[in-house]
Amino acid sequence: MSIEANSIKQDFPIFKIKMNGKPLTYLDSTATSQRPNQVIDAVDAYYKEYNANIHRGIYQISERASEAYDESKRKVAKFINAESMQEIIYLRNATEALNLVALAWGDANISKGDHILISEMEHHSNIVPWIVLAKKKEAVLDYIKLDAKKAKLDMGSLKEQLEKRPKIVSVTHASNVLGTINNVREITKMAHGKGAVVLIDGAQSAPHMEVDVGDIDCDFYAFSGHKMLAPTGIGVLYGKEAILDKMEPLLTGGEMIKSVEHHAYSWNDLPWKFEAGTSNISGGIGLGAAVDYLSSLGMHNVREHEKQITRYALEKLSKINGVTVYGPDINDMDERGGVISFAIEGIHPHDVSQIFDSEGIAIRSGHHCAMPLVTKTLAQPALSRMSFYIYNNESDVDKAIEAINKAKKIFKIA
Numbered sequence: 001m002s003i004e005a006n007s008i009k010q011d012f013p014i015f016k017i018k019m020n021g022k023p024l025t026y027l028d029s030t031a032t033s034q035r036p037n038q039v040i041d042a043v044d045a046y047y048k049e050y051n052a053n054i055h056r057g058i059y060q061i062s063e064r065a066s067e068a069y070d071e072s073k074r075k076v077a078k079f080i081n082a083e084s085m086q087e088i089i090y091l092r093n094a095t096e097a098l099n100l101v102a103l104a105w106g107d108a109n110i111s112k113g114d115h116i117l118i119s120e121m122e123h124h125s126n127i128v129p130w131i132v133l134a135k136k137k138e139a140v141l142d143y144i145k146l147d148a149k150k151a152k153l154d155m156g157s158l159k160e161q162l163e164k165r166p167k168i169v170s171v172t173h174a175s176n177v178l179g180t181i182n183n184v185r186e187i188t189k190m191a192h193g194k195g196a197v198v199l200i201d202g203a204q205s206a207p208h209m210e211v212d213v214g215d216i217d218c219d220f221y222a223f224s225g226h227k228m229l230a231p232t233g234i235g236v237l238y239g240k241e242a243i244l245d246k247m248e249p250l251l252t253g254g255e256m257i258k259s260v261e262h263h264a265y266s267w268n269d270l271p272w273k274f275e276a277g278t279s280n281i282s283g284g285i286g287l288g289a290a291v292d293y294l295s296s297l298g299m300h301n302v303r304e305h306e307k308q309i310t311r312y313a314l315e316k317l318s319k320i321n322g323v324t325v326y327g328p329d330i331n332d333m334d335e336r337g338g339v340i341s342f343a344i345e346g347i348h349p350h351d352v353s354q355i356f357d358s359e360g361i362a363i364r365s366g367h368h369c370a371m372p373l374v375t376k377t378l379a380q381p382a383l384s385r386m387s388f389y390i391y392n393n394e395s396d397v398d399k400a401i402e403a404i405n406k407a408k409k410i411f412k413i414a
């Protein structure tokens with residue numbers, strides 16, 4: 001089955017709106033995706049038909065809410081091929097998931113002088129928690145170098161850094177700036193070979209491709225619901241049961257306990273031990289509906305659809321004078337996702353965004369929460385970025401190309 005973006009668009013009420021009097025062309029799904037009726041309706045039904053707290057009420061609507069929330073975790077476990085829902089922790093977003101590993105696992109396992117390894121391609125959410133941990137523990141934070149020409153991680157640099165025997169290696173599966181898809185299976189194998197624990201930032205991969213955490217063999221995998229059709233405020237940390245079992249919870253209080261006395265308590269079973277307090281129940285139910293929606297399309301088809309649009313866009317962009325695209329080459333589509341960061345010579349990216357906006361097109365301009373990558377490694381003050389998802393098609397790309405030509409005309413650039 002191939003993806004028909006035009007019919008998919010019918011499921012997304014946002015596409016009925018106009019932006020600056022023009023039909024909305026949404027090319028910023030890397031920041032957050034839009035939501036289909038199926039997700040909105042699932043959240044709506046929870047609030048209207050069975051709103052109750054979970055795992056505590058012995059009455060019908062609470063039992064129904066508990067079942068829907070737990071069922072959502074079973075769906076997510078299947079979606080990424082985890083062994084069971086015990087390995088699926090619901091948090092607010094990928095950022096919170098990455099922080100949980102840095103704070104809970106890091107606090108117990110990182111000591112003075114230990115090495116932590118990340119890459120030059122990371123989002124701030126996979127940099128700052130490690131800076132904080134390294135400072136607190138007097139540990140050393142190292143970076144896998146980026147081969148900026150190829151827009152890929154330098155595997156020689158990874159090899160070199162692994163000789164320092166880092167305790168943890170934390171890398172992104174797919175770059176939100178370059179679109180690069182890293183070979184996380186190979187990275188995990190190499191890191192495990194040197195005794196490191198591996199955390200993968202899946203914020204830009206789980207929404208866009210088949211993810212098999214069993215095959216990758218990573219110890220942790222983090223992603224956000226809002227980038228994959230689900231509501232905001234729900235994210236996932238996958239962790240291997242054996243490692244989660246040994247970890248101490250980060251937050252304490254209700255739900256995460258089995259028993260409490262005046263001066264002692266015992267933890268709840270996985271995954272509840274990491275979910276203190278009332279959960280984002282509607283978000284979890286919405287995420288379950290989002291997973292249903294994506295699974296019915298098939299993640300293989302999602303990926304193929306994005307590849308096709310990206311290839312189309314790269315071809316068109318290559319024909320425009322003065323446009324530089326950052327990311328792997330068009331002949332490298334197997335290692336490139338549907339994210340295209342670009343610069344137009346002589347026009348600031350913020351001006352580019354404003355001109356796109358006037359045409360009803362939403363793109364992102366800035367450092368994309370990856371300042372070390374954009375401003376240092378790529379030496380750009382900012383970049384414009386268009387990104388694609390299931391509801392985009394080639395006519396969206398055509399509109400973006402027209403907007404680039406309009407920007408060049410306004411700024412009198414040949």
Ligand SMILES: Cc1ncc(COP(=O)(O)O)c(C=O)c1O
Pocket residue numbers: 030031093094095096123125126172174175176201203204224369
């Ligand atoms: C690669 C990557 N990692 C982490 C994040 C953080 O996601 P969130 O803001 O949903 O926590 C993002 C967000 O854009 C991202 O692109």
